[in-house]
Amino acid sequence: MLKVENLYKNFGNIRAVDGISFEVERGEVFGLLGPNGAGKSTTISIISTLLPPTKGEILFEGESIFKNSKNLRQKLGIVPQDVALYPTLTGYENLRFWGNLYGLKGADLKKRINEVAEIIGLNGRLKDKVDKYSGGMKRRLNIGAALLHEPELLIMDEPTVGIDPQSRSHILDTVLKLNAQGMTIIYTTHYMEEAEELCSRICIMDEGKIIASGTKQELVELVKEKTQINIKLDNISDNMLQVFKEIPGVFDAAIHEDTVSLFGENGDMLLADIVSKVSEKNFKIQSIDIQKPNLEAVFLHLTGKALRD
Amino acid sequence: MKVINIIIKDLKVVLSDKQAIIVTMLMPLILMTILSMALKGSFISSLDIEINQIPIAVVKLYDQEADSQIFAQTLEERLNINLTGDEANPEEIFFEDFLESKEVSKMINYRIEDYEKAVDLLNEGEISAIIVLPEKYIYDMKINLFTPFRNNVDVRILTHPDRTIDGEIVASVMEAYNNTMSSIVIGKNVLIESASANDIGGEGFDNIDEIMEGMTDLVEGINVNIENLSVQGKQSIKSSEYYTSAMITMFILFAAGQGGRMLLEEKDNQTYQRMVIADISKTHILAGKFFTIFLLASIQIIIMLVYSYFALKVRWRDAGSVAVLSAASAFAVAGLGIFIASITYRAGNYRLANAFENVIIQVMAILGGSFFPLDLMPEIIQNLSVFSLNGVAMKAYLKIIMGYNFAGISGSVLILAATGILFIIAGVILFNKEVTANAKHSKIKTA
Numbered sequence: 001m002l003k004v005e006n007l008y009k010n011f012g013n014i015r016a017v018d019g020i021s022f023e024v025e026r027g028e029v030f031g032l033l034g035p036n037g038a039g040k041s042t043t044i045s046i047i048s049t050l051l052p053p054t055k056g057e058i059l060f061e062g063e064s065i066f067k068n069s070k071n072l073r074q075k076l077g078i079v080p081q082d083v084a085l086y087p088t089l090t091g092y093e094n095l096r097f098w099g100n101l102y103g104l105k106g107a108d109l110k111k112r113i114n115e116v117a118e119i120i121g122l123n124g125r126l127k128d129k130v131d132k133y134s135g136g137m138k139r140r141l142n143i144g145a146a147l148l149h150e151p152e153l154l155i156m157d158e159p160t161v162g163i164d165p166q167s168r169s170h171i172l173d174t175v176l177k178l179n180a181q182g183m184t185i186i187y188t189t190h191y192m193e194e195a196e197e198l199c200s201r202i203c204i205m206d207e208g209k210i211i212a213s214g215t216k217q218e219l220v221e222l223v224k225e226k227t228q229i230n231i232k233l234d235n236i237s238d239n240m241l242q243v244f245k246e247i248p249g250v251f252d253a254a255i256h257e258d259t260v261s262l263f264g265e266n267g268d269m270l271l272a273d274i275v276s277k278v279s280e281k282n283f284k285i286q287s288i289d290i291q292k293p294n295l296e297a298v299f300l301h302l303t304g305k306a307l308r309d
Numbered sequence: 310m311k312v313i314n315i316i317i318k319d320l321k322v323v324l325s326d327k328q329a330i331i332v333t334m335l336m337p338l339i340l341m342t343i344l345s346m347a348l349k350g351s352f353i354s355s356l357d358i359e360i361n362q363i364p365i366a367v368v369k370l371y372d373q374e375a376d377s378q379i380f381a382q383t384l385e386e387r388l389n390i391n392l393t394g395d396e397a398n399p400e401e402i403f404f405e406d407f408l409e410s411k412e413v414s415k416m417i418n419y420r421i422e423d424y425e426k427a428v429d430l431l432n433e434g435e436i437s438a439i440i441v442l443p444e445k446y447i448y449d450m451k452i453n454l455f456t457p458f459r460n461n462v463d464v465r466i467l468t469h470p471d472r473t474i475d476g477e478i479v480a481s482v483m484e485a486y487n488n489t490m491s492s493i494v495i496g497k498n499v500l501i502e503s504a505s506a507n508d509i510g511g512e513g514f515d516n517i518d519e520i521m522e523g524m525t526d527l528v529e530g531i532n533v534n535i536e537n538l539s540v541q542g543k544q545s546i547k548s549s550e551y552y553t554s555a556m557i558t559m560f561i562l563f564a565a566g567q568g569g570r571m572l573l574e575e576k577d578n579q580t581y582q583r584m585v586i587a588d589i590s591k592t593h594i595l596a597g598k599f600f601t602i603f604l605l606a607s608i609q610i611i612i613m614l615v616y617s618y619f620a621l622k623v624r625w626r627d628a629g630s631v632a633v634l635s636a637a638s639a640f641a642v643a644g645l646g647i648f649i650a651s652i653t654y655r656a657g658n659y660r661l662a663n664a665f666e667n668v669i670i671q672v673m674a675i676l677g678g679s680f681f682p683l684d685l686m687p688e689i690i691q692n693l694s695v696f697s698l699n700g701v702a703m704k705a706y707l708k709i710i711m712g713y714n715f716a717g718i719s720g721s722v723l724i725l726a727a728t729g730i731l732f733i734i735a736g737v738i739l740f741n742k743e744v745t746a747n748a749k750h751s752k753i754k755t756a
Contacts, residue, residue: 048586073588084579086318088325093318100314101587129325145583 001026001184002047002153007056009042016042017053018208024153024186029179031199032188033295039208040188041081044157047186048078060153074102077151081158083138084145087131091122091141094130095148102149112148119177120144121170136167143174154178155186160194172198192295204299211302220293223301226251228291229262229271234284236260243281247273254300258286263301311589315597316604319571323605329567333609337560338616344556345549345621362418363475364436366427367408369446373400376447383448384456399450403442407486417479431467437475437684439467440483453494470711473546474684546707551682553617554706558638558699559670559679560613561606565642566666568602569649570659572740595647595740599733602646606639623710630715631706637725638702644732645698651739673697701725 002024009017017039024030032040045051047058049069058065060072085094095116099109117123120140130138139159146154156175160168175198179185189195195202196216203213212219233240236258244253244262249270252263264270271290278285291297323329384390408419419440422430427439442464443449449460466483468476572594575581584594614631617623625631653662674680676693677700683691694700705721 045582048582050582050585070588073586076586078583078586080579080583082579084583086322086578086580088322089318093321097314097318098583098587101311101584101589 001061002186003059004043004047005057005059007043007046007058008054009039009046009051010054015208017046019056020203020205020208020210022203022210022213024184025201026152026184027179027182028200029175029185029187029198031195031202032186032205033190033192033195033199033202033299034188034205035190037207038205040205041157042208043205044078044155044186044188048076048155049073072153074149075152077146077149077154079143079146079154079156079159081161083130083142085130085138085141088129090129091117091126091133094141095126095144098145099148104148109148112150116144116147119147119174134164134167136163136170139163139167139171140174143171147178151183153184153186155188157188158190159187160189160191192299196295202295204295204302206299206303212298216295219295219298223263223293223297226263226265226293226297226301227270228293228297228300229264229274230259230289230291231262231274231278232259232286232288233278234286240281240283243277244274247277249273252301261300263297312593312597312600315584315589315594316600319597319601320604323567323601333560333563333567333605334612337556337609337613338620341549341552341556341613341617342620344552348548348552363416363438363478365417365419365438365440365479366422366430366436367404367419368422368424368427368439368441370424370444371442371446371448373447376445377451379445380448380451380455383452397454399447399454402450403486413482417482428467431469434469434472437469437472438479439465440479441465441467453490459494470546470708472684474682546710549617549621550623550710551707553613553621553623554703554710555674555677555679555699557610557613557706558677558702559674561609561638561642562645562670562673562699563666564602564605564609564639565646565649566662566670567605568598568643568646569653569662569665571598571601572650572654573657573659573662576654591740592737595651595737598650599643599647603639603643606642607635610635610639625709626712627709627714630709630713630718633715634702634705634709634718634722634725637722637729638698641698641702641725641729641732644729644736647736648732648739651736655739655742673699676700677703679703698725698728701728 004020004022007017007020008015020039020043022030032043034040042051046053047065049065049072052066060075063071065072086097089097092113095113096109099105099112104112113126114123117126120143122137122140122144125133125137130141133141143156143159159175160171163171172194175185175187179198185198187195187198199216201213201215202219203210204219205211212222236255238255240260241253241255244250244260247262247264247270250262250264254261262270262274271288275285275288381391407413408417420436424439424441427436430436431439443462446462446464449462452458452460453462464483464487466476466480468479572581575584575594581594585591614625614635618625649662649665653659674697675686676690677683677697678686678694679699683694683700686694701721701724705718705725708717708721
């Protein structure tokens with residue numbers, strides 16, 4: 001459905017997107033996973049035709065979006081990370097405006113607004129002004145505004161940032177429902193769990209490049225023999241990292257807040273060595289957690305840093 | 310159709326902002342009412358205000374020699390009095406004792422011209438008023454001053470409608486002159502009647518020249534009927550009319566200020582990007598903003614016109630001219646609005662829009678005469694007033710009230726329309742330039 005080929009974007013001397021290529025199949029939820037500054041936003045802006053690339057091509061249904069943006073724009077829905085709505089208008093007025101811009105009017109528009117309100121769970125609150133909504137309600141309306149024209153491709157840009165767990169859960173359910181109805185979705189996030197839960201295929205981006213891509217299983221395969229051991233300590237200092245890295249069998253180590261994450265083969269044996277080293281150095285352990293390989297581990301393995309860094 | 314949707318949405322957004330409504334819709338009504346009432350009495354004859362010398366022309370329609378000769382002849386024939394020739398001279402009284410006196414010359418600077426030349430100068434704005442001394446002025450004044458008879462003397466004052474205040478000052482000074490001269494003439498008549506009643510007879514008349522000479526030392530006036538006309542039959546402006554025009558033309562500038570923020574606000578809250586993705590062209594977006602500002606300014610004007618009609622009794626003589634001028638003013642303001650919007654959008658901050666609302670509008674208001682009539686301003690400010698949109702529009706509104714027809718305001722309408730077009734062109738160029746210059750900031754924000 002969408003093919004990104006050798007895409008570059010420079011802002012002055014800064015290369016925000018560095019030769020990325022990927023393909024999004026019709027009917028899938030495609031994840032773009034990466035930390036802040038990875039180049040996700042720039043990539044989305046180029047796909048949305050807001051920004052021209054420095055180099056590269058994007059094909060939508062086999063046609064260059066830079067030569068004919070109209071076809072894509074009519075079939076594209078975008079959910080920006082910021083709530084792109086008019087706060088002093090009601091939810092209904094917002095949906096009507098965006099629906100009008102996509103050519104909907106009259107009874108069709110009214111019907112579609114009711115359908116969308118049902119999908120986003122706001123059918124009882126559309127008469128209220130948006131600035132009276134909670135953060136979660138605003139985000140749901142933000143999604144609703146992108147659904148009015150029934151897009152074939154929906155780009156959702158970190159739609160769950162900063163909202164309560166209940167709204168987050170509602171949004172994730174909505175994404176799955178929309179996908180089940182046949183909508184293709186590109187979902188960007190830096191929440192590894194969301195990507196794991198929603199996406200059939202994932203591209204992991206860092207510093208403008210795609211460092212890995214594939215299904216979740218394919219990605220985890222990269223670190224399948226590695227065990228991640230998270231040790232929560234009373235006090236953490238940078239020099240601890242070196243101490244842990246010196247333990248035989250530890251491939252990598254990273255600190256995130258008050259937790260040290262260690263990666264190595266043969267978790268049981270490794271755990272004994274780690275505990276021994278901790279005792280030797282008089283570090284005080286609060287908790288130890290052994291995890292199966294996941295995308296966080298993949299990212300850490302590939303970049304040497306945590307996703308949320 | 311998409312533009313109409315954008316306009317409807319923008320109007321809803323603006324009108325849902327209560328603070329903006331108070332500033333743009335309610336404030337001008339309050340201000341025009343307060344200023345109209347507060348300055349009702351002092352608006353025209355602001356003698357307390359320090360002003361520049363008012364240039365005037367004096368037209369002498371009389372023949373001094375002939376008048377004096379006829380007067381001497383009449384006096385000799387009717388009263389059998391022969392004058393010595395060194396009696397007080399009305400011309401000297403008017404020019405030397407009155408116009409050239411220390412106090413009057415501070416305010417008025419006169420030149421003597423013939424009637425046609427004086428009218429030309431008045432129409433060109435070179436002078437602010439004409440004092441026309443009528444035929445037989447010397448004869449009539451001498452009759453009034455030296456005989457028991459009283460002849461009517463009609464001194465006319467012609468003023469320029471654009472310089473109402475100057476004209477009223479000249480009229481006030483002439484009125485003071487008139488009052489003083491009246492008291493002299495009355496005093497003279499009382500003297501003559503007293504002399505006659507006490508059978509002083511010839512002695513009273515023998516000394517009348519001496520008495521008059523003593524009295525005229527105190528005098529800067531004559532017994533005249535002042536006919537205060539405006540040239541071309543135009544009406545003078547009342548404070549309510551002045552401040553209605555002033556507030557209309559000043560407060561519609563706030564619509565430009567509001568409009569100036571719209572594009573960047575849309576960009577900041579990502580609705581602009583969303584519109585672009587919805588395949589709304591930049592031209593549509595800019596046109597939407599333009600017509601929103603145009604409609605906002607038009608709504609403001611209509612509210613102020615209606616309010617001034619009913620509450621302040623301002624009568625707009627020519628509804629067609631008012632409509633065309635209002636449309637031209639709103640057009641110019643809308644052009645200015647999208648120009649500010651484009652710069653603000655391109656700059657990525659609200660400094661210009663803030664400066665426009667907080668500083669530039671106030672400066673334009675002063676330059677345009679929205680607070681104080683331009684006649685009272687230093688010449689440099691009067692010259693700079695041509696650069697204020699509100700000043701151009703206000704002059705035209707005042708002209709309509711004065712009674713000018715459309716031809717009289719067509720120049721202002723053209724200036725406003727041309728200014729609007731220039732601003733639109735500049736705004737469109739700047740806005741389109743943004744695509745490449747500021748593309749980095751057009752992208753969708755992510756964490």
